[in-house]
Amino acid sequence: MEKIIVRGGKRLDGTVKVEGAKNAVLPVLAATLLASDGKSVIRDVPTLSDVYTINEVLRNLNAEVSFENNTVVVDASRVLKDEAPFEYVRKMRASVLVMGSLLARNGRARVALPGGCAIGSRPIDQHLKGFEAMGAKVKVGNGFIEAEVDGRLQGAKIYLDFPSVGATENIMMAATLAVGTTIIENVAKEPEIVDLANFLNKMGAKVRGAGTGTLRIEGVDVLFGAEHNIIPDRIEAGTFMVAAAITGGNVLVKGAVPEHLSSLIAKMVEMGITIQEEEDGVRVIGTDRMKAVDIKTMPHPGFPTDMQSQMMALLLRANGTSMITETVFENRFMHVEEFRRMNADIKIEGRSVILNGSSNLQGAEVSATDLRAAAALVLTGLVSEGMTRVTELKHLDRGYVDFHGKLASLGADIERINEADETLTEVQDYVSDMNA
Numbered sequence: 001m002e003k004i005i006v007r008g009g010k011r012l013d014g015t016v017k018v019e020g021a022k023n024a025v026l027p028v029l030a031a032t033l034l035a036s037d038g039k040s041v042i043r044d045v046p047t048l049s050d051v052y053t054i055n056e057v058l059r060n061l062n063a064e065v066s067f068e069n070n071t072v073v074v075d076a077s078r079v080l081k082d083e084a085p086f087e088y089v090r091k092m093r094a095s096v097l098v099m100g101s102l103l104a105r106n107g108r109a110r111v112a113l114p115g116g117c118a119i120g121s122r123p124i125d126q127h128l129k130g131f132e133a134m135g136a137k138v139k140v141g142n143g144f145i146e147a148e149v150d151g152r153l154q155g156a157k158i159y160l161d162f163p164s165v166g167a168t169e170n171i172m173m174a175a176t177l178a179v180g181t182t183i184i185e186n187v188a189k190e191p192e193i194v195d196l197a198n199f200l201n202k203m204g205a206k207v208r209g210a211g212t213g214t215l216r217i218e219g220v221d222v223l224f225g226a227e228h229n230i231i232p233d234r235i236e237a238g239t240f241m242v243a244a245a246i247t248g249g250n251v252l253v254k255g256a257v258p259e260h261l262s263s264l265i266a267k268m269v270e271m272g273i274t275i276q277e278e279e280d281g282v283r284v285i286g287t288d289r290m291k292a293v294d295i296k297t298m299p300h301p302g303f304p305t306d307m308q309s310q311m312m313a314l315l316l317r318a319n320g321t322s323m324i325t326e327t328v329f330e331n332r333f334m335h336v337e338e339f340r341r342m343n344a345d346i347k348i349e350g351r352s353v354i355l356n357g358s359s360n361l362q363g364a365e366v367s368a369t370d371l372r373a374a375a376a377l378v379l380t381g382l383v384s385e386g387m388t389r390v391t392e393l394k395h396l397d398r399g400y401v402d403f404h405g406k407l408a409s410l411g412a413d414i415e416r417i418n419e420a421d422e423t424l425t426e427v428q429d430y431v432s433d434m435n436a
């Protein structure tokens with residue numbers, strides 16, 4: 001088993017570069033299936049396990065896929081299969097994003113039902129409601145969802161009950177090849193939605209309104225492969241901004257786009273942290289006197305749920321009591337128990353967490369419950385007394401490239417080891433304690 005080992009107490013200093021966004025590249029790669037003519041070339045693709053998984057899903061559907069030097073090339077011009085099996089959906093829920101493309105391209109899609117996951121039950125009823133409104137018949141059975149349409153999908157007016165990111169993306173992709181115009185109301189406004197719409201338009205689609213609450217998609221007859229650069233990962237950027245602040249350091253997060261991070265920046269400034277927008281990124285200068293603040297996660301441009309656990313780590317170092325309310329996912333507080341193992345003064349009250357910033361954090365062996373929790377536990381380790389070991393790194397690898405290496409380059413005392421190497425580390429620590 002692999003572990004990250006962090007020893008607390010180092011201030012971070014230097015520059016760290018952000019990768020392309022996981023949550024932008026996954027729908028963009030799903031959208032490459034819409035091109036029946038020409039290859040798509042997608043650049044700035046991070047080497048994450050989720051990217052390898054979606055590439056496998058595409059190959060399994062009969063697309064030709066290569067991934068080298070952060071560039072994925074997809075040729076989806078052959079006849080595509082229409083089934084995404086459970087082995088992929090189980091690994092990565094975003095596999096359901098191929099459904100809209102397959103339905104539009106083949107008139108049929110069969111995708112394994114995603115189960116629940118560590119952050120809630122995560123139904124996909126809004127995706128299916130959209131497909132049905134466009135004329136598809138949807139059946140659920142034997143662990144699969146099947147959607148089928150006689151001929152082509154038809155443009156429709158669809159209202160989402162909640163601005164779901166995945167439903168907005170899946171319905172948008174399906175609507176690009178529908179007959180007539182589709183209007184989707186109450187859609188998600190995340191930067192990743194805008195990135196997907198930009199890519200679809202480069203393929204020949206007619207998508208308007210991305211980034212606002214309403215999308216208008218005029219269907220076209222055919223889409224072509226296109227070239228695209230993925231936007232920087234605002235959640236990875238935010239995670240390094242917190243890393244800088246939590247250690248009282250001074251770090252330039254290169255590639256961070258301030259407009260994508262406005263709610264996080266506002267909260268960090270409210271805490272007394274200095275944030276400077278520079279030409280090529282965002283600089284964070286920490287302080288020893290951070291103020292407690294309240295946070296409520298919301299769809300974009302509200303505070304992102306994907307930054308909730310990292311912010312929790314940061315608030316454990318602020319002066320006073322903070323409250324964090326999670327409104328996007330029903331159960332995204334699994335990391336709270338792990339923080340308690342690190343001596344955090346923190347409790348769950350319904351959909352909120354109340355935490356006391358004067359906690360005397362102590363290193364412990366903790367287990368990551370999802371990818372952001374993994375990052376947050378490492379961040380807490382950076383400021384805890386003694387050694388923290390973080391396990392279940394498969395979660396971390398879904399969303400962060402070389403997380404420990406990047407933190408080490410900023411001065412953190414951190415390493416990633418196999419369990420077998422740990423005995424060696426313990427012996428080395430014992431020897432250095434004896435010599436001290």
Ligand SMILES: CC(=O)N[C@H]1[C@@H](OP(=O)(O)OP(=O)(O)OC[C@H]2O[C@@H](n3ccc(=O)[nH]c3=O)[C@H](O)[C@@H]2O)O[C@H](CO)[C@@H](O)[C@@H]1O
Nearest residue numbers: 023094122123124125126127164165166167305306328329
């Ligand atoms: C790959 C990707 O981009 N993942 C992001 C995406 O996930 P994802 O697209 O799954 O998130 P959604 O915005 O769809 O989900 C938000 C909430 O809506 C609910 N819901 C969603 C769809 C539906 O049909 N019915 C329904 O009830 C979900 O259970 C959840 O409680 O947006 C989330 C919210 O910003 C982020 O945390 C994820 O990192």
Ligand SMILES: C=C(OP(=O)(O)O)C(=O)O
Nearest residue numbers: 023093094306371372399
């Ligand atoms: C929850 C996340 O991702 P996913 O939707 O892929 O599980 C995330 O990126 O924090």
